[in-house]
Amino acid sequence: MTRASPVARAASAARSVVFGPWGSGRSWLLDALAERVPGPVVRISGHPDGPRGPYGAVAELLAGLEAAGLAPALTGPLREVTDALVRRAVPPAGGWDPVAVRLAVAAALGAAPSARILVDDAQWLDAADVGILAGALRAVPARVTATEPRPGNALRLCGPRTTRLLLPPLPVDDVAALLEAHGLPARWAPSAHRACGGNPRLAVALAESLPADAPGPARMPSHALDAAADGLARLSADVRATLTAAALVRRPTAAVLHRAGYRDAAVHLEAAACAGVVEAEDDGTVRFTAGLFAAALVRDAGDPRPVHAALAAAVEDPVQAVRHRLLARDGFDAALAAEADRAAAVARSHGRREPAGELALLAARRTPPAEDGVRRARLRAAAADAGAGGSAELARRVCAAVEAASAGRAERVAALLAAVDAGGQALHALDDVLAAATAAAGDDPALAAAVQLRTAVRHNLGGDPARARAAAARSVELARRGGDRAGEATALTMLARMERITGDPAAANTLAAALALDVPVETVGVQRSPQYLAARHAVFDDRLDEARERLLALLPVAERRGDAEDLEEVLRSLAEVDVRHGACARALDWSDRAVAVCAAAGLSPGPAWYTAAVAQTAGGDLDRAADLARRAVRSSRREHDLVFLSRGLLALGSAHLAAGRAADAVTALREVAALEARQQVADPRVLRWRPELAEALAAVGATAEAEDALAALEPHPGVDRAAALCAAARRRYDEAAARFHAGAAGFAALGMPVEAGRTLLAAGRVERARRRRAAARTRFEHAAELFDAAGARPWSLLAAALLDRPAASAGTALTGTERRVAVLVAAGATNREAAQRLFLSVKTVEAALSRVYRKLDVRSRTELAGALAPRA
Structure with a gap:
């Protein structure tokens, strides 16, 4: 977390103004600046608890200059005024003479040309102080840095020719x-x-x-809520009341709040926006800049039921109207509960699982005791929605409701498994929940099968495939005994997954048995379905066209169901397939979407960061790829997720290898080897790390170890490339040439142009080392053609460097939508105008424009127009 750049800019500027909302670090920046700049520093605070009344800040300035030994040699009336202000003496009956004060300040500043004046929270300065200080500072060359939330007093103090610095939020x-x-x-x-x-x-x-x-x-803990409340205290009580209503509605607008009785809503929201508490979206909705602000408002609001009652009549969405009616009253209400059931079904049909779960939970609480069976069904539905939506908080509330209602074993198991499903990759921390679910399931085979399935997942992520396989086999047996066809299909799928990992040829038959049960994907979810595992096996086996076809068929199912983890899985797999297929821009799009889904749902970030690193290595930026891979490694290591720890390390090793950091690649890939041995992964196709390790070892001169890594591997183009490098290291150049040719041809036959280009690049380097420059150039040119066509930007840059020529424009990697958005925006269209003309949402346009900026390496619309001009 660094603010070095704003500090450096402020330090180098004669006059600078630092803007940012409450809590953004304005005072921190002044602290850092005071330590960094040479010479004396005088600080003035405009905080409400600081100098008050006319000339309080002037007095603080004069006292600071005197303490720094910079007081001017004054006599007569100016000396008297200066001494009186420094002592904070009571002003005379008519007040201080402003002319004398101005002359005293000008004299003091003129005598301290080397001083740095720091003004904190300039928005709180008294008008008389601002007038005196601004006038005096115009006449002297003093160096000044002032802070405030928005342009105002600070600009008056520093003058028009000042450096403006905005403190952005932390990424x-x-x-x-x-x-x-x-x-x-x-x-x-x-x-x-x-x-x-x-x-x-x-x-x-x-x-x-x-x-x-x-x-x-x-x-959110109380300490954090107290901090947010401190920031909100700067707003008036009326503004906070309006914001409280906004915090209680899902998509607040000024119109909704106005209809709910908050007549000055527009004015209040503008005041909150000026304070950095809310932001207005393009569609008119208002968003809190921090969830803590909304939570603190609700915590401190008292009884929210009257507000919910007003909002129920004000919102346009009938589903949300039901939610507010539920929250506006207590007690049992069978009719309202049934209405909530229907609203939950509507939300569920649109993939909004968390809102659906909240409605189902509220419906259960309003269900009369006489309808116990209905209440239990609603609790089970709420649990399923919490697990599918990845909402640990909702799962916790469902568990509490189940406990309070003394519900049956089915509801207890469903609630506990929802907590497990919402736990992401860190299932090692949920062993107690799994144990409780096992106890709750008792001798019910269908419930026990569901628990054993999660136990298998937990052991798989923990790197114990033998126990995972045993738990999956028990799940199959229990589901069959309980007549649970869907449970049997998911258990068989998990068993096939573990058999494939451990190299058991029975995996194909087990998966076929799961597919033969013909359970719809919608019933079990994408990630647990045999259809998804069939797509993954196609990826492992380089059947990329089949894999892509299967995944594209699963994508709309994942989107409809609203299961964030399912959607992320499909998007990640599509990115992986398109990386290998040589559709790098498309792969970056898939990975961007996966990261966005992960962030929005609060899922474990390791898998999404791993995939983003792979996509960046192929078509983005190698430094970015390495950074993402490191984050994936850190996250997976902390969560004890050995499966994605191996993958993150492989992505890191590949990024290092591509960037020419072979020794770093060896370090990362050797850890992959150790992890894969620990996890007893016997099928080398599941994660193809051995050829990468062999290439890195050959590059650092460990040829014998590289050859050992390739020993006993089945034929594959990646093995050919690594073996060619080993042969070249041993000066067996004819053998190397044959293996390079076989590798390039093999990758081409599999439809993997980036890998074919990598092979040609390696072959060209060997030819160049042999001083066969014409042969080397031929291979470099062929590789460059493949990379440019695939949009493989890092590799295009590398090939261009080897050919000593400019790389192809990254704009060739723009998708059709990105190109159309870029052209409209470069021509002057706003995001909303571009969305209307292209029949897209504003958010889709914003996302596409972000990708365009990244791919073309521009930072503004002006730069975008310049980048597109040569292509026009």
Whole structure:
């Protein structure tokens, strides 16, 4: 978490103004600046608890200059005024003479040309202070830095020719680093970032107050809520009342709040926006910049039922109207509960699993005791929605409701398994929940089968395939005994997964048996379905066209069901397939979507970061790829997820190898080898790390070890490339040429142009080392053609460097939608106008524009127009 750049810019500027909302670090920047700049520093505070009344800030300036030994040699009336102000003496009956004060300040500043004047919270300065100081500073060359939330007094003090610095929110990466520094898991970073909004003060408060055994940042601790309340205290009571209503509605707008009785809603929301508490979206909705602000408002609001009653009549969405009616009253209401059931079904049909789960839970609470069976069904539905939506907080509430209602074993198991399903990759921390679910399931075979399935997943992620396989086999047996066809299909799928990993040829028959049960994917979810495992096996076996076809068929199912983890899985697999297929821009799009889904749902980030690293290595930026891979490794290591720890390390090793850091690649890939041995992974096709390790070892001169890594591997183009490098290291050049040719041809036959290009690149380097420049150039040119066509930007740059020519424009990697958005925006269209003309949502346009900026390496619409001009 660094602010080095704003500090450096402020230090180098003669006059600078630093903007940022409460908690953004303005005072921190002045502290850092005071330590960094040479010479004397005088600080003025405009905080309400600081100097008050006319000339309070002037007095603080004069006292600071005197303490620094910079007081001018004054006599007569100016000396008297200066001494009186420094002593904070009572002003005379008519007040201080403004002319004398102005002359005294001008004389003091003129005598201290080397001083740095720091003004904190300039928005609180008295008007008389601002007038005196601004006039005096115009006449002297003093160096000044002033801070405030928005342009105002600070600009008046510094004048028009000043450097303006905006303190942006912390990115999610910095929040992850802050959490890790406090011993908290990095997987909480997306949720924590939503909670604090990147506000540094809130981020620190959250990290300091979250216990390591907490279920996550969803349950915000009181210390963090108190910090948010401190920021809100700067707003008036009327503004806070309007904001409280906004915090209770899902998509607040000024119109909705106005209809709910908040007549000055538009004015109040503008005041909150000026304070950095809310932001207006393009569609008119209002969003809290930090979830902690909304939570603090609700905590401190008192009884929310009257507000919900007003909102029930104000919102346009009938589903939300039902939610507000439920929250506006207590007690049992069979009719309202049934209405909530129907609303939950509507939300569920649109893939909105968390809202559906909340409605189902509220419906269960309003169900009369006489309808016990209906209440139990609603609790089970709420649990299923919590698990599918990845909401640990909702799962916790469902567990509490089940306990309070003394529900049956089916409801208890469903609630406990929802907590497991919402736990992400860190299932090692949920052993007690699994044990409780096992006890609750008792002798019910169908319930016990569901528990054993999660137990298998837990052992798989923990690197114990033997126990995972045994648990999956027990799940199959129990599901059959209980007549649970869907449970049997998911258990067989898990068993086939473990058989494939351990190299058992029975995996194909087991998967076929699961597919033969013909259970719809919608029933069991994408990730647990045999259809998805069939797609993954096609990926392992390089049947890329089949894999892509299967995955594209599963994508709309994942989107309809609203299971965030399912959707992320499909998007990640599509990215992986398109990386290998040579559709790098498309792969980056898939991986971007996967990361966005992961962040929005608060899922464990390791898998999404791993896939993003793979996509970046193929078509983005190698430094970015290595950074993402490191994050994937840190997250997976903290969560004891050995499966994605291996994958993250492989991605890191591949990024290092591509960037020419062979020794670093060897370090990462050797750990992959150790992890795969520990996990007893016997099928080398599941994770193809051995050829990468062999290439890295050959590059550092460990040829014998490289050859050992390739020993007994089945024929594959990747093996050919690595073996060719080993042969070249031993000066067996004819053998190397034959293996390079076989590798390039093999990758081409599999439809993997980037890998074919990598092979040609390696062959060209060997030819160049042999001083066969014409042969080397031919291979480099062929590789460059493959990379340019695939949009493999890092590899295009490398090939171009080897050919000593400019690389193809990254714009060739723009998708059709990105190109159309770029052209419209470069021509002057706003995001909303571009969305209307292309029949897209504003958010889709924003996402596409972000990708365009990244691919073309531009930072503004002006730069975009310049980048597109040569292509026009």
